[in-house]
Structures are given as structure tokens and as C-alpha cells.
Ligand SMILES: [Fe+2]
């Protein structure tokens with residue numbers, strides 16, 4: 001018997017939620033600090049833009065994979081989950097992420113920094129209000145139940161791969177989003193997430209070839 005953990009897509013998605021929960025908090029905390037200080041801290045500027053861009057791409061990709069693959073897969077197995085409500089909330093978040101993207105663009109072009117920050121803040125606060133009750137429903141009614149659904153290991157591995165390929169196709173750039181995901185997690189969760197990536201990514205690209213591109217985000221990440 002191997003002691004390797006059995007794959008469980010429900011636990012994967014709860015882990016993805018932790019990434020979003022932390023980055024929402026870190027994003028909002030920094031926006032508030034920048035507003036108090038009269039603008040974006042110059043030494044954190046590049047990292048902050050990359051961090052918020054990664055957050056936006058990660059959350060958008062998370063909702064796309066739930067809408068298009070996860071919910072349709074689990075609907076026959078767990079029919080009582082309020083899928084329509086969850087997808088309506090995804091739509092609301094989607095338009096708030098578009099606001100965040102346009103706030104980022106105006107911050108990048110160094111137009112009116114304070115009003116861009118205020119726009120970002122308002123979108124972050126609105127997402128935060130939707131997010132916590134939303135994941136409460138997903139986790140208690142869906143993701144925590146996956147372990148008891150009797151999905152065999154081959155099937156679980158195959159949907160895990162399908163979901164992860166889809167997610168990668170719909171997010172990016174990988175040199176930001178992958179380190180963003182890994183380092184918004186505790187070391188224990190990070191090791192579990194990293195186990196699902198090719199070694200080339202975790203041992204070579206993230207610490208090597210990609211490092212110059214993502215290292216500016218470090219003030220916002222865990223070690
Ligand atoms: Fe969701």
C-alpha cells in the first residue's frame with residue numbers, strides 16, 4: 001500500500017478557495033494602505049499590479065471551470081446544490097473582475113491613481129461580500145461531499161486532469177498565476193498543490209526561469 005493521499009477533487013477546490021480568500025484579504029489590505037498613504041508604494045507597485053492581475057485571472061478561471069466542467073459533472077450526483085444561484089453569483093463576480101481589470105489598466109497608465117485605487121477597492125469589497133457565503137455553500141453542499149460519492153481512483157484522476165488542463169488554458173500568464181497560487185497557500189497546502197504539477201514547473205520554472213517575472217509579488221506572498 002502506498003501512503004500517498006488519494007486524489008480528491010473536493011479537497012483541491014477547497015484549497016483553491018483558500019488562495020482566493022487570502023488574496024482578497026491581502027489585496028484589500030494593501031489598497032487601504034495605499035489609499036491612506038496617498039498612492040501606491042513605489043517599491044511595491046510592480047508586484048501589486050502583478051498580484052492583482054494574477055488574482056483576477058485565477059478567480060475568473062476558477063469560475064469558468066466550475067461553470068463549464070465541475071457543476072455539470074456533479075449535477076447528477078448532487079442534484080440539491082443550488083447551481084443556478086452559484087452561477088448567478090459567478091456572473092456578478094465576473095463583471096466585478098472586469099472592473100478590476102480596468103482599474104488595473106488605469107493604474108498602469110498612471111492616470112488618476114487615487115481614483116483607480118478607489119475603483120479597485122469598491123470592486124474588491126463587493127467581491128468579498130459575495131465570496132464568503134458563496135464558498136460556504138459550495139464547500140458544505142458540494143466539495144465536502146465528494147469524498148463520500150464513491151468515485152473510483154481512476155475516474156477521480158481523470159477528472160482532476162481534465163479540470164486542471166481546462167483551468168490552465170483559461171488563466172495566465174502561467175509565470176504569474178502558478179507562483180501566485182503556490183505562495184498564497186501555507187507550506188502544507190502548497191506541497192499538496194505542487195504535487196499535481198509537473199516537476200519541470202515546480203523544480204525548474206518557478207524557482208528558475210520564471211523567477212524574475214514573479215518575484216516582485218513576494219511582499220504579498222507567503223514563504
Ligand atoms: Fe463558485
Ligand SMILES: [Fe+2]
Nearest residue numbers: 017062066138
Ligand atoms: Fe468555487
